[in-house]
Amino acid sequence: MSKTLTFRHVSYLWDEAKALELAGNEVDLFIYRSNLLGADLRLTNYAGGNTSVKIMETDPLTGQPVPVMWVKGSGGDIxxxxxxxxxxxxxxxxxxxxxxYRGLEFEDEMVELFNHCLFDPKCATPSIDTPLHGLLPYKHIDHLHPDALIAIAASKDGEAIMKEIWGNQMAWIPWQRPGFDLGLKLEQAVQENPNLRGIILGGHGLFTWGETSYESYINTLEVIEQASEYLEQRYGKKSPVFGGARLENTDEQTRKNRAADLMPTLRGLASSYRRMIGHYTDDARVLEYINSNDLDRLAPKGTSCPDHFLRTKIRPLVLDEPEKLAQKSADELKAYLTGKFEAYRADYAAYYERCKHDNSPAMRDPNPVVILWPTVGMFTFAKDKQTARVAAEFYTNAINVMKGAEAVSEYVGLPEQEAFDIEYWLLEEAKLQRMPKPKSLSGKIAYVTGGTGGIGKAICEALLQEGACIVAVDRNLLDETQTDLRKRYGKDNALSAAIDVTDVATINDSLRQATLQFGGVDIIVNCAGLSISKPLAETTQKDWDILQDVLVKGQFLVSQEAVVILRKQGLGGDIVNIASKNGLVAGPNNVAYGTAKAAQLHMSRLLAAELGPEKIRVNTVNPDAVLRGSKIWEGEWAAGRAKAYGISIEELPAHYAKRTLLNEEILAEDIAKAVRVFVDGSLSKSTGNVLNVDGGVAMAFVR
Structure with a gap:
């Protein structure tokens, strides 16, 4: 095999210095190679494909050296x-x-037998691809799903194209579901031709190998590079890509505005089975496809690679172009979209009925995962943000496959029965059943004003811990907060955005970002605030105005604009307003702040009464004296309260704790727990309520 080190279509990432550090440990080198291959999405998708190495280990029972294969376990990501x-x-x-092995009808029973082959009984669960690696004689093996190779594997003339590119260096095995029989066919192929450098699985992917980790890595890159070069030289030669453009691209701002406007409605419809999180992309590759003449011909064919299909369903839902939809009234648009979803669900149910077996699992969620809107982009909906994003990546890969296959031949999708047998494979069902139950806020999106402050950030963390996606909006500390939350709770689950709660334009811009990132909002927490403590004579009109603007007007404007999205979704929702004990208690030197907090409290009751019929709950949390980590206790507020009580600032924590019935200091985390209990389903039949988190202040009892 040649050793190409310059590549145009794949990334050569091998670091010889790093490899030398790992020299002598074949497993570490295998892990290193796997990570490099998985770092380039042109080579394989997230969690797609698998890699292996065979080494000699000491048998713990006999003490003798035995060959052992290390291979990526089920559900992992290389x-x-x-x-x-x-x-x-x-x-x-x-x-x-x-x-x-008793034949194809008994494939599934082999998976249980893999457990009797384990060297370490505590290792990860073997995947269905285990025999595909184990029965091949090579030390290092890579099985990937590169777009360029699948384009050839999913084309009508794929085998002939393979021979044109590689001659007798590669073998072709027609499509069949992974399993022990496919492993036997791989073994037979190399026995019949020991000089092979790889095997293409029809409609599926690529197997390559080498005697060392580096040789396998280079062989894999070279094969994919050669396929990519072959395709690139033919794009547009046979005919225009995807039959040429039928529609022109709109500008980016128009696309995003249209997407943000429609996405909550799509999310509501896609959540009829379970609440979904959305993802939007206007990637150039997606736009080329959805604006083309061939969209209506290719989209119904579905995807080919099993990994693509499992993430994206049998086929996407395609909407009419925006110009046609713009002619409809709001009610007509909702009726149109509802009809499209109903038709998709009916088509999916018919597909299930046509293909099901006597022992097939019950039909799953019939809603589309992928929604294509010409000139605008692609929407994907799934149980969480990562799954929605990955679904978009997989369908983009499927687009790349269609483009390549059409450039050199004709694209062939996965046969319907084969698709069903993978989607409703009993082993796949067992894997789904083993997954942990969703957390209480899985599928929910929270929008928290004042989200970078002490209380606001604590609320964000409490909701993230229960599975929610969050949007922390504030005036500062945005990058720091987003980086910290993503580091601790996953890069897909947190977003920060700038806001001025007194300015509708910035409110709408932040809500637009939330919608484009996650699909909409479910939970609105009005936590933005400030505090000014002065006696009547010293309170200025400026003090009065800023408290009314931020606390009262801000709560009103954010709620008003967010409810527009809640109504589009039609899924109900929660508004939780962070007010204060001071909204109930008449304390000294606090006229402006206390009045604003009382207004927040009553506004909450008014909104609860108005929005209740739409299943939108509105509740209030009243903190008191959250000193540690709270921005409002920085500066003049603490000094003002200390002066009002005739004590020093240092004495405030003990003073507030001692005056409570429980003699407890109140922390930001305590407020966050109160918000969580209002929105996690524990109090799903409560609205218009007030929850005091003050350690027990008798004067604040609601009576």
């Missing part, structure tokens, strides 16, 4: 693979399973 994510199995025992 880009982030560690030893803990690998299965390791006796190679000899895998080969011994040949005598136990």
């Amino acid at each position: 880009g982030t693979l560690t030893k803990a994510g690998c299965a390791n199995l006796y190679v000899d025992r895998l080969h011994a399973l040949k005598s136990r």
